[in-house]
Amino acid sequence: MTDRIALVLGLLIVALAALDVLANGGGILLFIAKKIADLTEYLAFWR
Structure with a gap:
């Protein structure tokens, strides 16, 4: 995962x-x- 994709996903989660x-x-x-x-x-439990 590139830095740009991680940044976009992080911003999307924060915005949502x-x-x-x-x-x-x-x-x-x-x-x-x-x-x-x-x-x-x-x-x-399954551990």
């Missing part, structure tokens, strides 16, 4: 997070955080 906070009060970010926490617990 800011848009979510402005439009939905951060509801989607909270949902994604909960799902990632569930996934890590599930993966830790």
Whole structure:
């Protein structure tokens, strides 16, 4: 991955997070955080 692609992806993620906070009060970010926490617990079980 080149630096340019990484920069574009990083800016895209930050822009989408800011848009979510402005439009939905951060509801989607909270949902994604909960799902990632569930996934890590599930993966830790299989370890």
